[in-house]
Amino acid sequence: MLTIYGHPFSSYTWKALIPLYANGTQFEFREVGPDHPANGEFVQAAHPAGKFPVLVDGDATVIEATAIVEHLALHHPGSAPLIPADPAEAVTARMLDRVFDSYVMNGGVMRVVAAYLVDMDNPDPAEVDGGKEGLRRVYSWLETWLAANTLPQHVSLVTCAAAPSLFYADWVERIPEDCPHLTALRAELLALPPVARCVDDARPYRPLFPLGAPDRD
Template identity: 60%
Template sequence: MLELYGHPFSSYTWKARIALLANNTPHVLKMVDPGHPDNSAFVAVAHPAGKFPVLKDGDTIVIESSAIIEYLALTHPGDAPLIPSDPDDAVAARMLDRVFDNYVMAPTTEIVLAHMAEATDPAVIEGASASLLRAYGWLENWFEGNLLPAHFSLASCAAAPSLFYADWVCPIPDACARVKGLRAELLSYQPVIHCIDEARPYRKLFPPGAPDRD
């Protein structure tokens, strides 16, 4: 049985979990939290920065959500085209994965961390919000001429959690209707609904405060 070390409220855990769920790949979620010190100790050694998710498949340990999805596509393939077979689509999936992680999730995390700091620095929030709006604009333009590879690919696995949380800290403007639409569409799929529902009990812990929706 595959083991995914992570936490139900963690965006990058969602990313790997969506890939597992989309392919009905049997796995267990090994909670990384203060209540499970052995799991936290495992992650602390497995990842150079102690970050999760971490996948354990027998003796094989894979870290970093994108690499986990690449590994699943190779070793536990299913109906979901995690890495599209068309090479151009595979490039698009990998490119969008980087865009969602680096330019949507990263500024979202910056805003969350700013709210967790002893004194919230409004300049950090302003800068990260500007980065998010720029990323939304880039995506909106990209989707004008290109299609997201078919679900669930590496790109949709990265898009779902990053757009979910980004919209909480910096709402996607109406001018970015395609990005807004993609978020809504992703939130309607069972693997994403599963992650959202599993994370619900932790919403009260969301540092800027979780909105009363989704």
């Protein structure tokens, strides 16, 4: 039995859960939080920065969500084509995975969220504005890319990265009206059963969102 350590409200935990749900892979979920100190201790020991998700598969311990998706594609394949079989399409999938992780989630969402976590009442305006500007810039890039290209078939590595990134990014900085392709992609992703399951399981934790969760989605 596979074991995933993470938290239901965590975007990167979603990234690891989506491929498991998509392929119907059996696993045990171990929540990391104050009520489960042993799980947190395991993650602290397993990851160099003490971060989740962490996957345990027999004797293998896999850290980092992208590596977990790659591991599942290799060792637990199913009907969902997590990594495209065509090498060129696989390169595209990995490229977009980096865009969503590095520039939507880390460079945009997390920059703004971190500013609020440091000072909830008076977040650093330079960090907030910088994070939101970064999101607007990557939204524009993605809109242009989507207008000219075709995404790999769902559920792929791109799906796993894009779904949680766009879900939370739109809470931080709304996708503008001049990005119809990106808006449509977010709606398409949230309608996928594996993604919808993550969204629903995370609903009880919405008060944890530092900026205040919007009354939608």
